[in-house]
Amino acid sequence: MPDPLELPSRPTVRPVAWIALAVSTLAVLLVHLEIAVRRTGVALFSFDSAEYALAGRTLATTGRLATPFAHPAILASIPGPPFPLLVGHPLVPVLDALVFAIGGARPALTLIPAGAAFIAVVVLTAVLARRVSASPWVPWTAAAAVALSPWVLRYAIEGLSELPFVALFMAALILLLDLRERPRPLLLGVALYAQPPGKSVNELKTFYALNCVRCHGHDGSAHSPLGKKLGGLDFTDAKKMAKKVDARLAKTIRKGIFFGVVMPPFKNRLSEEDALLMVTDVIRKVEKGKAIAPSE
Numbered sequence: 001m002p003d004p005l006e007l008p009s010r011p012t013v014r015p016v017a018w019i020a021l022a023v024s025t026l027a028v029l030l031v032h033l034e035i036a037v038r039r040t041g042v043a044l045f046s047f048d049s050a051e052y053a054l055a056g057r058t059l060a061t062t063g064r065l066a067t068p069f070a071h072p073a074i075l076a077s078i079p080g081p082p083f084p085l086l087v088g089h090p091l092v093p094v095l096d097a098l099v100f101a102i103g104g105a106r107p108a109l110t111l112i113p114a115g116a117a118f119i120a121v122v123v124l125t126a127v128l129a130r131r132v133s134a135s136p137w138v139p140w141t142a143a144a145a146v147a148l149s150p151w152v153l154r155y156a157i158e159g160l161s162e163l164p165f166v167a168l169f170m171a172a173l174i175l176l177l178d179l180r181e182r183p184r185p186l187l188l189g190v191a192l193y194a195q196p197p198g199k200s201v202n203e204l205k206t207f208y209a210l211n212c213v214r215c216h217g218h219d220g221s222a223h224s225p226l227g228k229k230l231g232g233l234d235f236t237d238a239k240k241m242a243k244k245v246d247a248r249l250a251k252t253i254r255k256g257i258f259f260g261v262v263m264p265p266f267k268n269r270l271s272e273e274d275a276l277l278m279v280t281d282v283i284r285k286v287e288k289g290k291a292i293a294p295s296e
């Protein structure tokens with residue numbers, strides 16, 4: 001029986017064609033940068049890319065992965081900047097730190113990681129398309145479509161994190177496609193359909209700080225630091241909590257209260273296991289006056 005995942009024979013592509021693709025992609029990027037940023041005087045940084053650049057500069061100068069930005073919900077639980085890079089991710093700050101270390105902390109250098117990722121995504125699109133199609137035109141059409149997409153170009157000129165992640169993801173897909181042996185279909189299935197793993201207690205504490213504080217308070221007591229009574233249940237009220245059953249509490253977290261009007265449902269963002277762990281290891285462990293925040 002033929003292998004249903006057998007790939008078509010690939011069109012041959014000479015190395016010079018790949019180089020031409022990379023160079024023309026760079027040209028598209030430079031033209032777009034000239035028209036969209038330099039001519040119009042638009043700022044190089046958006047909020048996100050400024051945050052990456054500052055974290056990158058901190059890493060390049062102090063060797064610490066830290067950020068001067070923090071979500072308002074966790075401001076009260078951490079003494080002050082620099083904050084640990086908890087809520088964000090370190091990929092782009094690390095890449096920015098690398099170019100800063102080589103070329104000095106100049107804003108324009110943040111375009112190098114994003115620009116390189118842009119070129120990588122376009123070339124990898126052609127590589128991937130070549131793996132799955134026998135037509136010699138498909139790789140170049142797919143690559144051109146990605147290179148000229150306004151959103152992809154925006155990610156590139158703003159130095160956002162999407163493109164480095166997409167480049168890594170595409171490289172992983174191509175590696176998996178190239179595994180000729182039996183595990184290939186299995187691994188591809190895992191890569192494409194895997195359920196994300198459950199959240200850790202620390203991740204749940206961050207989730208709490210971002211999503212529950214406004215009604216249940218930093219310490220779970222349903223009081224704001226200014227003493228104002230918030231609307232949610234007081235988790236530090238031992239008498240009330242003793243009457244509650246874990247499984248029911250977990251169910252309420254996923255379902256919300258009164259069609260989401262009183263408390264929003266979180267079923268799309270917390271699995272049943274996540275919600276139960278939130279009850280047993282976060283909510284049941286609150287202490288009055290001690291903010292719920294991830295431990296380092």
Ligand code: HEC
Nearest residue numbers: 208211212215231232233248249252253262263264266278
């Ligand atoms: C918009 C405000 C609001 C937000 C946001 C909110 N809650 Fe609630 N929550 C409430 C209210 C109101 C109650 C009911 C208070 C009472 O029973 O006295 C409640 C009750 C609960 C209960 C008790 C349910 C029961 O069966 O008795 C749990 C557990 C709970 N919330 C967890 C959470 C968690 C975890 C989050 C964040 C992921 C969250 N809540 C976010 C308002 C909110």
